[in-house]
Amino acid sequence: KNEVEQSPQNLTAQEGEFITINCSYSVGISALHWLQQHPGGGIVSLFMLSSGKKKHGRLIATINIQEKHSSLHITASHPRDSAVYICAVLYSGGGADGLTFGKGTHLIIQP
Amino acid sequence: DAGVIQSPRHEVTEMGQEVTLRCKPISGHNSLFWYRQTMMRGLELLIYFNNNVPIDDSGMPEDRFSAKMPNASFSTLKIQPSEPRDSAVYFCASSWDRNTEAFFGQGTRLTVV
Numbered sequence: 393k394n395e396v397e398q399s400p401q402n403l404t405a406q407e408g409e410f411i412t413i414n415c416s417y418s419v420g421i422s423a424l425h426w427l428q429q430h431p432g433g434g435i436v437s438l439f440m441l442s443s444g445k446k447k448h449g450r451l452i453a454t455i456n457i458q459e460k461h462s463s464l465h466i467t468a469s470h471p472r473d474s475a476v477y478i479c480a481v482l483y484s485g486g487g488a489d490g491l492t493f494g495k496g497t498h499l500i501i502q503p
Numbered sequence: 504d505a506g507v508i509q510s511p512r513h514e515v516t517e518m519g520q521e522v523t524l525r526c527k528p529i530s531g532h533n534s535l536f537w538y539r540q541t542m543m544r545g546l547e548l549l550i551y552f553n554n555n556v557p558i559d560d561s562g563m564p565e566d567r568f569s570a571k572m573p574n575a576s577f578s579t580l581k582i583q584p585s586e587p588r589d590s591a592v593y594f595c596a597s598s599w600d601r602n603t604e605a606f607f608g609q610g611t612r613l614t615v616v
Contacts, residue, residue: 435607489559489601490536490548
């Protein structure tokens with residue numbers, strides 16, 4: 393089974409800290425997504441990557457295709473960043489045509 | 504565009520009843536996905552449509568689940584008969600194609616008692 397592993401599962405940090413969430417996967421992919429799910433339950437797409445690095449405001453996502461690994465960074469973290477961050481991949485070979493998801497990282501930023 | 508619209512937002516039903524969840528994708532998107540989220544299993548793909556045609560339904564749990572997309576602007580996910588273990592949040596998402604950014608609806612929280 394193609395797995396998507398995220399770490400850490402839970403992370404509590406102080407406002408202003410630099411945050412890193414990691415994601416690894418087992419086989420070749422055509423794209424990797426980072427999603428944000430707030431306590432209200434809605435899911436928002438933050439990034440879609442197939443190589444390199446993307447930046448949006450205080451959020452940075454990187455991917456290393458050779459190592460099958462991606463990271464999501466949050467600079468100058470703020471309590472409003474508190475949410476569940478989910479890594480999801482689209483496999484390039486056979487298998488499911490939709491996204492395969494990690495279990496998520498529950499982030500709490502304390503003021 | 505208002506984004507992906509799902510209805511209802513919440514549904515409580517008794518075991519054995521039929522449940523129908525609805526989704527209106529973003530206009531122009533050719534791909535539509537139904538996902539289910541539970542505490543135990545997280546998010547899982549149920550079915551993927553491309554141009555209204557079901558392409559991958561390998562995630563549909565069993566024959567009690569069925570999904571249709573009669574046209575480009577509407578899809579349904581039906582559970583008949585419903586069981587308590589079907590309780591979950593069901594998300595619909597759409598995208599231009601499977602290789603582009605996915606936009607999620609707000610989800611339908613289903614509780615089967």
